[in-house]
Amino acid sequence: EAGVTQSPTxxxxxxxxxxxxxxSPISGHTSVYWYQQALGLGLQFLLWYDEGEERNRGxxxxxxxxxxxxxxxxxxxxxxxxxxxxxxxxxxxxxxxGEKGEKLFFGSGTQLSVL
Amino acid sequence: GEDVEQSLFLSVREGDSSVINCTYTxxxxxxxxxxxxxxxxxxxxxxxxxxxxxxKQDQRLTxxxxxxxxxxxxxxxxxQTGDSAIYFCAETDTGRRALTFGSGTRLQVQP
Numbered sequence: 001e002a003g004v005t006q007s008p009t010x011x012x013x014x015x016x017x018x019x020x021x022x023x024s025p026i027s028g029h030t031s032v033y034w035y036q037q038a039l040g041l042g043l044q045f046l047l048w049y050d051e052g053e054e055r056n057r058g059x060x061x062x063x064x065x066x067x068x069x070x071x072x073x074x075x076x077x078x079x080x081x082x083x084x085x086x087x088x089x090x091x092x093x094x095x096x097x098g099e100k101g102e103k104l105f106f107g108s109g110t111q112l113s114v115l
Numbered sequence: 116g117e118d119v120e121q122s123l124f125l126s127v128r129e130g131d132s133s134v135i136n137c138t139y140t141x142x143x144x145x146x147x148x149x150x151x152x153x154x155x156x157x158x159x160x161x162x163x164x165x166x167x168x169x170x171k172q173d174q175r176l177t178x179x180x181x182x183x184x185x186x187x188x189x190x191x192x193x194x195q196t197g198d199s200a201i202y203f204c205a206e207t208d209t210g211r212r213a214l215t216f217g218s219g220t221r222l223q224v225q226p
Contacts, residue, residue: 004157033213042218043158043203056213090157103148104214106157 002027004107006091012113013081021076021110025093031055032074033094033104034066038087046089049074078112086114119217121204126223133191135220137204140185144206147180148214149189152201161189161202191222199224 005024013019025032034046045058049068063079072093078085088111092104118140127133139147145166150158164171164178164187171178177190191198201221205214 035216040218043216045213045215048213058213092158103160103163104158105160106150108155108157 004091004093004105006089006107006110008110009108010111010113012115014115015081015083017081017114019078019081019085019112021078021089021091021112023074023076023091023093023107025072025074025091026105029093029095029105030072031094032068032072033092034074034076035090035092036060036087037090037109038084043090047076081114083114086112088112119204119206119215121202121217121220123218124221124223126225127194128225129194129196131194133189133194133198133222133224135189135191135202135204135222137187137189137217138185139187139204139206139215141206141208141215142185143208144185145208146206147178147187148205149176149178150203150205150216152203152219154200158203194222194224196224196226198222 007022031050033048035043037043047066048056052068066076068074088109090106090109092106094104121137148163149161151161152158162173162176164180175192179188201219203219204217207214
């Protein structure tokens with residue numbers, strides 16, 4: 001069974017540009033989560049999508065946005081890139097309303113570098 | 116808001132036991148997790164525990180939960196060099212909000 005896949009693996013942009021990151025969840029999973037892992041800062045929750053709807057949002061500015069498609073894949077868009085947006089962006093998926101809490105399965109991430 | 120804290124670094128010798136500690140602030144935390152991140156990789160779920168449990172054992176891993184003190188620990192028995200990684204503690208509640216992660220503990224295993 002394929003795990004969570006993210007693309008691209010690496011992305012290099014300059015300040016002011018826009019970045020689009022993509023995520024395909026595990027087959028059968030309807031929830032997708034996005035986290036930012038900046039150097040030394042641990043994982044910061046960005047966005048949670050479930051069944052095509054945005055369910056929750058972390059403490060990030062509106063230039064971080066995303067969407068979930070009917071096939072449950074997801075995009076994360078970052079507009080007006082800033083140097084401090086440089087980080088590893090991790091996508092995770094889980095099945096809907098798991099009876100034993102939310103077990104998230106992570107992809108390997110997209111390393112975004114803003115120059 | 117919710118907060119999860121971990122020590123940043125732990126160094127042990129191969130064959131010894133490792134104990135990684137975590138504290139959390141949210142008293143409504145219902146599910147607590149341990150994830151492992153190897154260099155250049157995403158996070159791998161190691162184990163999890165419900166808040167109504169005190170202990171869970173899974174092969175070399177033992178999770179202890181002190182709900183009164185909001186303290187969670189992960190013990191790795193017979194630590195191997197392949198266990199070198201960053202270990203994240205995470206928590207959530209029954210409201211199904213996203214997991215809140217600690218900053219991670221880097222475990223270094225010396226041969």
